[in-house]
Amino acid sequence: MSRFSSWLAAGAIMVMLGGQEPAQAQWIVFDPNNYVQNVLTAARTLQQINNQITSLQNEAQMLINQAKNLASLPYSSLQQLQSSIQRTQQLLAQAQRIAYDVQQIDRAFSTSYAPATGNQSSQMLVTNAQSRWQNAYTATQDALRVQAGIVGNLDTNRIQTSALVTASQGATGALQATQAGNQLLALNGQQLADLTAALASQGRVQSLETAQRAAAQDQGREQLRRFLTPGQGYQSSNVQMFH
Template sequence: MKTVRHLAAVSAVVLSLVFAAPASAQFVVFDPTNYAQNVLTAANTLQQINNQITGLQNQARMLINQARNLASLPYSSLQTIQQSIAQTQQLLNQAQRIAYDVQQIDQAFSTQYGGANMAASSAALIDGARQRWQNSVAGFQDALRVQAGIVQGVETARSEASALISSSQSAEGALQASQAGNQLLALQSKQLADVTALLASQGRAQSLEMARQAEAQEQAREQMRRFIAPGQGYQAGHVSMFHN
């Protein structure tokens, strides 16, 4: 009985101490599992934030690239190219005498190059030959003028090509590169137009000269025919030697 009373007294003392202790003196319990879960949650949240930041950066780069692709080329040579083509066209339009016109060519060949007119007078034949010679001279002069105009534009074409190549190499986006390429194609088209104009002017001059030579041969045959054609033979008649 004494032992039981001793245990009961000890228990009462312990309980009185526990309930009498202040709140600040309570022990903090550390839970490793809960702590690890909290750390993992924080790491996942940080990774999501980093992913969002990376996505925003990629979108910003995409918008910048789109803006560059939509930016126009600051340099344009189209006006210079158009002016050069217009100058060459003006030289062709200034063709003398027989111009680049189908109806005018047909009319000229039907009247001036249609063969020697056997009924025409010698003066008319000479005048026709002079007109054809003037046509040939005018054709060669027009060809030389076109050549001179094209040669004068060579330096302009070189300068524009250099500027366009430089702009193409420094293009920031697809639109600028495409515009530079299109202008280079326009410059090449202008050069092809110059070559076409040159060939047309030279061909016109050569055609007029060949037509003149052919007509000159025909006229020479007609003049020779007239020279050797027999005239009216001698006919006897009465001649009075003395007058009463």
């Protein structure tokens, strides 16, 4: 009876436990294949992001370089060069008497430098000689003034050359280097203009001196012819040769 009672008690407990739902257990399932795929996907995504960042950095650097290449040179010597050329031009324009004018030269060589003839009076011959001397004298003065102006430009040229070379060496882009080079070429052009002016003024002196000697020789022959002509004796007169 006691054993039978124990079986009944155990059956009752089982019935009671059978009417209750056991608690649900939570399990974490690890899938190695899925984990590897996720890691590879994340790595590829990170690599793509790094590539995009590198590409953006390169594009930004390219834009910076383009901006440098398009940047203008902050220094300009144009005004100083124009002032130097203008000073030289003014000195040439101030040339006295026979200047750099074709019509004026033609008139002078048809009058003062024209061959001496028998129809010209002695006073006219002396007047022409005096005019030729004054032309040579003032041409020498004009040449010296032009040369003095060119020498005065040398200091300006030295300053501009130093500034342009410094700007060229410190150029940040192609445009600045090109502009510095162009300004150096302009400076060379200004120096060539000064050299041309010096040669022109000195050549004017030499040409007038040559013309003066040729006219004086021709006038001397005419005066000798008149002196040796029979029946025409020498007559002295007061003549003012130079002022």
